[in-house]
Each structure stands twice: as structure tokens, then as C-alpha cells.
Amino acid sequence: MVDEYLETDNIEELVDILEVIHGILHNRNVTVEELEDIRIQKKEERVI
DSSP: OHHHHHHHOOHHHHHHHHHHHHHHHHHTTOOHHHHHHHHHHHHHHHHO
16 A cells, blocks of 8 residues: 555555554554554654
8 A cells, every 4th residue: 555655646545544544543442642642752752
């Protein structure tokens, strides 16, 4: 999927990737908000 997006630059491919991410989050009982909090924390750690 990522390769398809990189090759085509089609936003529809990003939607497919996001669906996979949402499925993984659901299976692991993790919310989008929790994922976003972790993403922000990692970003801040890289800046320091």
C-alpha cells in the first residue's frame, strides 16, 4: 500500500493505509487519541 501511494501519489491509497491503522488500533484496544498522544510525545523527544 505504501509503495502504491509513493508510485501514484493518490490520496485514495492513504485512505487504505489509514484503514489498516484503524484496524490495528481496534484489535489492540488503542484509541486514535492514544496513538496521537504517543506520536506527539515521540516528536517532542526528537526535537530535544
